[in-house]
Amino acid sequence: MSTVKLTVNGKAVSAEVEDRTLLVHLLRDHLNLTGTHVGCDTSQCGACVVHIDGRAVKSCTVLAGQAAGANVTTIEGIAKGDELHPMQAAFRDNHGLQCGYCTPGMIMSAIDIVHRHGGQLDEATVREELEGNICRCTGYHNIVKAVLDAAGRMKVAQAAE
């Protein structure tokens, strides 16, 4: 057992975990942040994507201990109070989700994609970048639309800041 201290969604947290505990299980089982999902055992599906120090990472590939001292953001931490993150709003407005299970990971990956590409996103790039997130419901059509829509919204939001 080890004590792991890190920052999650802006709050300092500490948990006693077995050394083999994955970050995703620290989040889900110890911190009750169940928005981060597990959809496979092989780091393929991306349902567990969170941000570690601002970068999208599959939280099933990271031991909790490796996240010690890091700044972790989960799907629960991206809205400002009642104001949705532009990516969340774009997923809703473009019907970019159905069952909702892959959605948190999709949104966290998509935010990172927009950050990395800035305004240079097109459909082919979004599709290629989403390769590590599997959705079984939407056929990706509306997810791609949502990411492109959010890229525009995020640019506007950034310009306003």
Next chain:
Amino acid sequence: MGMEGIGASVVRKEDKRFITGKGRYVDDIKLVGMTYAHFIRSPHAHAKVKSIDSSAAEAMPGVVAVLTGKQIVDDKVGNLICGWAITSKDGSPMKMGAWPAMAPETVRFVGQAVAVVIADSKNLARDAAEAVVVEYEELPAVADMPSALKPGAPQLHPEAPGNVVYDWHIGDEAAVGAAFSKAAHVVSLELTNNRLAPNAMEPRAAIADYDAAEEHFTLYTTSQNPHVARLVLSAFYNIAPEHKLRVIAPDVGGGFGSKIFIYPEEMVALWASKKVGRPVKWTGDRTEAFLTDAHGRDHISKAEMAFDADHKMLGLRVKTHANFGAYMSLFSSSVPTYLYATLLSGQYNIPAIYAEVMGVYTNTTPVDAYRGAGRPEASYLLERLVETAARQFKMDPAELRRKNFITQFPHQTPVIMAYDTGDFNASLDAAMKAIDYAGFPARKAAAKAQGKLRGIGLSCYIEACGIAPSKAVGSLGAGVGLWESAEIRVNPVGTIEVLTGSHSHGQGHETTFCQLIADRLGVPISQVSIVHGDTDKVQFGMGTYGSRSAAVGLTAILKAMEKVEAKAKKIAAHALEASEGDIVIENGEFKVTGTDKSIALPMVALAAYTAHNLPDGMEPGLKESAFYDPTNFTFPAGTYICELEVDQATGKTSFVNFVAADDFGRLINPMIVEGQVHGGLVQGIGQALLEHAVYDGNGQPVTASFMDYAMPRADDVPSFKLSHTTTLCPGNPLGVKGCGEAGAIGASAAVINAITDAIGNNKLEMPATPDRVWHAIHGNA
């Protein structure tokens, strides 16, 4: 239509919780004192369980119990059932072997559970499972149908000699024989329909909680139909009587058919929670999903069609072998029979059809309904056969289809179905226009100039949805009625709760069902809540599958709504001192027509509950329920056209364009309907290009993770151009047909027809991987 009424693309009410991480799936739920189950599963496809030594595991700290197949059988937990009785040609009932929830003696597929460890944590349960020693005696296994049907093949179940479950047929063999004898042309095709793993993104999970004082169980489970789960667990599996068993299906992360069935893990969790006196949670991992979620498809077929000299269809003869895996899953028997062969007429006027279907046991994961269930197999077979015929006749495939389309409705096919309405020319025209079909030869030539092989493929599908008229399916062997139920509670303050037996696991019912209420009463959808997925709240329900929730579930809500409106009008008329016949409902108000007198819905509701001034003899309250049993199936239909290019050097396929023109009748929420089509199309494309659940010759699955099983990813598939043509379904008052499965039913034939068109070789099986396509282009040299 109002802003939020029927026909409006209203943004989904349920989305807020999903996009903020506040969804509540089974694995998100924790109960006090909860234990965790880990199953010990057979690594062999066929073996005797010689012994299980759990002593070391039981001595480990945190281990609560190790329970075995022998114990569950000794405790008289029932064997799994198959709910649709099929009768063979010779009049004999289908031949089924017993399927205990955990195997006491013989395992028949890799992944079948033989024991379960219950421990204080998931990790402890896993660790202890490693310490359980199971001794097996391996038996010879059969992994595919040709091997299973060979004389002398290893036998799975003594009840089913030759590994044959049934040998069924439908249609008029003599009439088909006569059609072929006078045919000017005969076209034939042999093809397989590849086995698929459904892969809802949320793995199955269950939490069972036994209350010893009340002798009452609660089961949280990933189910598309919690009431059916309760019924089966109660009536057949001896878990508890229905009033002592509550089944809750909270947010469910996709189903696609695979979460219809009641699986061994739920049964074991319930049984174990009573045995250990604590709640028991099981959450499957992805490999367990590949090993134990019911697979889909897996047919081998031979089809022949007879045409006259004018290329009119005269008859169709089909012989299909359907792989059921090692056990008969809940609705498996109906899938390659009444959900498949009854759709073999497609959109065509075929005077005579005869189909034979043999159901076969193999040492593989059980096979059951997966998105489309039987109809994709029928559509793929027929649409490839018609395309093959057009090429043989050197005719435009659109023209051959048009020549044979059914144009008069109602139309009785030779295989039970009576199509109520449709306009197949309209959807074909819409799709051809959308893809600029006339311009294709020029595009093909331009691509050829650049060294690319370009092809175009059509698929004109029809399906039967809105399952189903109870009397009709009962006469065909179904063990349940397939109506739906609903209840509407208007609260004293005028807000409305709609309780439905349908279950939403991505379909958006929490929005679309509200849209009906908004349409009828003129109230905003924010005042309406949809309640589903809990047997303690909802009176009953048959659940969501077979694209039935709009046609059957929403119609049940409409029927309850009509009762609510009738009573509310009486109350309003009484309050306004008007005649009941003069009351109209507009924008949330009950108005006396032709006057300015009105009373708002909340005042009517309040009057119903205060009961201070109701018409003489009227019961207080404003709450009504209804059961609705459909009068016929519904028949969504449409045309999909795929245009693609094949790289000759690599065999890789690239989409150029994919268009869909569907007739779903009235659309409740076009945005949601289109989302359903997108998802279905990608599952159909996945089957055509990528997906294949593969076993080696010993019955070992070689595609049991996302590393090995190719799921469609965002960069594998195109964006789509969708359009709708409309003929209203006359079978239900809303005129809706259902849209959940169409994409998966129609897409695969369009893709394969396009590839075979591009490469000029019709011999190509799914999934059309670059390797297979390359060999189809270049031969096997």
